[in-house]
Amino acid sequence: MVIDNATLLIGIAFSSASLLVALLIGWLNARSETYLVLGAIGMAMVVFAVMLLGLGNGAYGYAQHLVPYTMILIGFSFVYAGARRFRDMATSYRPPIIVGTVSVIAIAIPFLMGLTGLGTALLNLLAAVILVLCAVEHWRSKDHPHLALNANAILYCITALSFLACAAVLLAEGRWVITEPPKNWAEDFNSIMSLVGLTGIGALTLTLHYARAAHRHHTEANTDSLTGVLNRRALFDRFGATRQPSSIAVLMFDLDHFKQVNDRFGHAQGDRVLERFADVLRQELRTSDVASRIGGEEFCVVLIDIDQETAQAIAERIRQAFADLAVAIDDKGLIATVSIGLAIPATDEDFSALLNRADAALYQAKNGGRNQVRLATLRLVA
Structure with missing residues (x-):
């Protein structure tokens, strides 16, 4: 050739x-x-x-x-x-x-x-x-x-x-x-x-x-551009259209006194608090778990292949780890903490219903004094 x-x-x-x-x-x-x-x-x-x-x-x-x-x-x-x-x-x-x-x-x-x-x-x-x-x-x-x-x-x-x-x-x-x-x-x-x-x-x-x-x-x-976790749309795209297996758990988080952080120190400091909480989630969660920011100071975590006792232990670790950061809110010693609602799926329960129960448990935690974990009742009471 x-x-x-x-x-x-x-x-x-x-x-x-x-x-x-x-x-x-x-x-x-x-x-x-x-x-x-x-x-x-x-x-x-x-x-x-x-x-x-x-x-x-x-x-x-x-x-x-x-x-x-x-x-x-x-x-x-x-x-x-x-x-x-x-x-x-x-x-x-x-x-x-x-x-x-x-x-x-x-x-x-x-x-x-x-x-x-x-x-x-x-x-x-x-x-x-x-x-x-x-x-x-x-x-x-x-x-x-x-x-x-x-x-x-x-x-x-x-x-x-x-x-x-x-x-x-x-x-x-x-x-x-x-x-x-x-x-x-x-x-x-x-x-x-x-x-x-x-x-x-x-x-x-x-x-x-x-x-x-x-x-x-x-x-x-x-992805939420500030914290790097999933955003609300991604969370619902992944879980929203299916019945949830009993081997998962949903955690809803709300940062306590967050409005005071923004009011006293500005939104830049508020953003840093949100970033630090997202870091806590990454440190305490397993690679299989899914974290997302629902909006404002609210976050949601879906724990995969887990039982109720282990889910409560993880929620408590997250609560304690964030409290240990000792993010000051004012000169009177008020510290930023997080309230948590935990829900385990009922039979054939869809994601929205499960999220609603976790959200109801979250507000029980806030109304009960904040900085605590509350387990949702099996059915959401109107």
Whole structure:
């Protein structure tokens, strides 16, 4: 099979340029997603490097190849930085900077010594290493969907393998000095994988970006922006249309004297109190339990797979943990506390009825002196 290398270079450049434009468009719509612009910069450097290689007219040496090879390694280092930022937006830029700097120095030394074959082998070897590092970042990511993440990691690895094959052939042949571009099966494999790999990686990266954006919008629509727990709509979407099993429990919370906090210290302090109570819920609840803010200073928790005794113990722990924070309300020593109503489902009881009973128990707790847990009666008395 005869492969026109010039045509493949044009294809690689066009594919990279298309990916560059798509990544930039994605970044313009989501400026906080820095991994997109890092990937775009990396692809831009690859495009320019391939263009420079295409202008070489078959000549091979320091002047024609060190600059584009340097650009390829730096470009891949930017892609690596983008992969790290995709996994964790707070991750450091130091590893990609170190990898890029070491790689450029490593290929520059043999090229400056006239060992163009060794320099080319090192280019391919280091490019393979950087692409494997990108694959590891995608493999480690806890984002969704996992299938696309794993497919991207596999594409990175196969593309890395094509670069590794080029290095292996040159080293096996002992070609420390070359005067023309290598022509062998490994170079053909690398050219094809660079074209297919870049296109596939770009498509999957954009797919992951839009999947992440859709997931974020869904989460924002169902989450209370202040406290980070679910909002009322999300709670009813999850539980409102079904009969409730007897193995759950509903807790209704109302922060005592909360109006006085807002009146005396302002709404900013009131918001901090709400945030601290949400933190208490996260600390005391199990991962299977569901917490939500119903509105104002009212919260609701659904305890999953639990009995009445354990539910009462959890409610008491939450009450005590919030009281222990000792959030002062005034200069007379009044402390913010929480009143709690607890309801266990009756036979074939729907969520709204269960919530009403928990709410009635909550107001019994408030009318009975606050800062206490009350268990709802089996039937709500009008």
